[in-house]
Amino acid sequence: MELKDHVLIVTGGASGIGREACLALAAKGADLVVADFNLAGAEQVAAEVQALGRRAKAFKVDVSKAAEVKAMVDFAVDQLGTLNGIFNNAGISKVQSLLEMDPASYHRVIDVDQHSVYYGLHYGARKMVELGAKGTFVNTASIFGYVAARGSFNYNAAKSAVVAMTRTGALELAEHGIRVVAVAPGFIDTPMMGEDPSIKPPLAAQHMHNTLIQPEKVASVVAFLFTDAAQAVNGSTVPVDDGFLAFKV
Ligand SMILES: NC(=O)c1ccc[n+]([C@@H]2O[C@H](COP(=O)([O-])OP(=O)(O)OC[C@H]3O[C@@H](n4cnc5c(N)ncnc54)[C@H](O)[C@@H]3O)[C@@H](O)[C@H]2O)c1
Secondary structure, three states: OOOOOOEEEEEOOOOHHHHHHHHHHHHOOOEEEEEEOOHHHHHHHHHHHHHOOOOEEEEEOOOOOHHHHHHHHHHHHHHHOOOOOEEEOOOOOOOEOOOOOOHHHHHHHHHHHHHHHHHHHHHHHHHHHHHOOOEEEEEEOOHHHOOOOOOEHHHHHHHHHHHHHHHHHHHHHHHHOEEEEEEEEOOEOOHHHOOOHHHHHHHHOOOOOOOOEOHHHHHHHHHHHHOHHHOOOOOOEEEEOOOHHHHHO
16 A cells, blocks of 8 residues: 555556556555546546545546646646646557658657657646645656657657656656656567557567557556656666567667
């Protein structure tokens, strides 16, 4: 119960890594706002969190919209009484070669995967400083914040920015008792992978165990990073990639 009396927001909480993070954080005692574009999915996960004995509220948000992220932060404090951090996790990919990538596709991925993290840190930290609340932000970066992938010009740009914003956020917020860290998942077995099973084996082969990573393995690292046991981890992005980056450098 290391996170007892902590109020956290999880974006992208309806599915994949976000859903598993909600369950892992609730198991450590946190009360949660499960925020997602998919409200029905968020309500389902909030019910699962309540079944674990924690308080949970669902909130519909488009994290690419500043006003909606600000409203999400206000909702958490109104409904659950305080705020101790956000798992800025919601994200999308739109695979397209650089030669084919139109501005709308480029900007959508930057808006959802990059600007959302700025909004979460900005509005979340302002609220915490106002309340005098301490806590942690965890951002979802990616192995593709470090290495290039074909068709991922937009995603590579956004996730590299998440790694950078994690560093600067930590630097500026430490004096307020707020840590900022990130995870860089490898290839995770979530709906983001799509329906085509043939893409999975070549991705799995890039991990040391030759298998995709299950989302609960990312969630357990995320939940640890929110606890005081991870107090000395700050500004860093932790790979959860079964050795992918170790193969590359
Ligand atoms: N799956 C992977 O291999 C992998 C690898 C590295 C990083 N990631 C990152 O992990 C994060 C979670 O992805 P996942 O694999 O769990 O995918 P997922 O598709 O299972 O979950 C993503 C969730 O985000 C929500 N979402 C999407 N756009 C949104 C928006 N604009 N506003 C609010 N919610 C929105 C979706 O509704 C969904 O519930 C993403 O940031 C993704 O880039 C995933």
